Amino acid sequence: MNLTLHVWRQKGPQAKGKLETYQAKNVSPDQSFLEMLDEVNDDLIKSGKDPIAFDHDCREGICGMCSQVINGRPHGHEERTTVCQLHMRQFNDGDEIFVEPWRAKAFPIQKDLIVDRSSLDAIMQSGGYTSCHTGGVPDGNTFPIPKPVADYAMDAAECIGCGACIAACPNSSAMLYTSAKVAQLAALPQGKPEARKRVKAMTEALLAEGFGNCTNHYECEAACPKGISVKFIAKLNREYLKSMMPSSLGE
């Protein structure tokens, strides 16, 4: 099939960008979206032009590097799918496709479709961890964790940190991303000791990095390639309320 692409091109962080139009010819329905872009790039390179820069790594939907807004939807219109797993059979011959980078103040554009997502790392570094002694591997079942709790934590841990939630949010809020880690760790015995400190530090980092505030639009959940639920945001809010209660330890 043949497609018309409108792709955001921007030479560098300070440069002014604009949408450029390209023709993708003889696209196979079995190609992934990124493979289709690879071929467009081959043609650009052959004709001496600058190829379209985009982030990618695993190409199997687990690393969270790929990050493109396709026709107004982060990772495209197929539910629970990353761009690298989006296949061209989802499109029709003659389609016009708009490809844009994640847009948020906290995600400055580096080049074309590549944005700088260090702001997400800063949130994680502020509290998305547990402090523990290193050493021998603990015996199995040292910490008894009921199956529903383990499942809950695993559902939250599915976040691949791509940032689609922020790209979709009308407020560019990183609340779903932050809440997934807060909820995962707050549910588990290893995470509980630092729960109070964590929820405060991570939500503070979220604002400091320039993300917006959550106002319950739930666009994040709809865009998430891993189906992370907004129930984790409610859990974060609950953890925050708990952290405001007086503590006998005087934290």
Added chain:
Amino acid sequence: MNLFTSTVGRKILMAVTGLMLVGFITVHLLGNLSIFWGADAINAYAKHLHDLGPLVWIFRLVMLCLFAIHITFGVQLYLENKAANPEPYAVQKTLVTTFSAKTMVFTGLIILAFLIYHLLHFTVQVTNPDISAHNLPLVDGHLDVFTMVVMSFQKVFIAIIYLIAMVALFLHLSHGVSSWVQTLGWSTGPSQDKVTALGKLVAIVYGLAYIAIPLFILAHIVK
């Protein structure tokens, strides 16, 4: 303190004050609906309110604080969120959010503008002195609130102002009445859909009841 500066703290303040404002509009609506029981009913209600004396002032002070907190943080969060999302997409799509959720700050500001007008109209009674209860003949020694309200809403201009404000209130409530459940951390995932639906239903009931008052008077059903 964190409550006044953090992202969750300010949302909690908005949710709690919003909920208390919902409490207020519930009581206010029940009082206002007494107009459908005739002149005596609403005039008696108005007299009860006046007889509360200093309590009325305590109540007004509390309301002022609620509005001040709710509006200050509402506008502040709105401005921060705009700043966090400066560039629009060439193709913009939303999947699940609603018109009412996207317009909260605007419907809120319409309600604020209306509130100021409403107080000038029915409490201070300066916008239409000719039909203000202070200038109407007393009935049984009390102010004739019923006649003031009826004569007001028979004026198309005044009725339209009220109708617009009540539609804004309806929109504000259709997001707000369920949103606090999430903000205060009470939702557990699947339950949120039912809560959202229930919130919309509540907003429709409030909206219709509030709209009925000026509409029925404008249509001369209540006179």
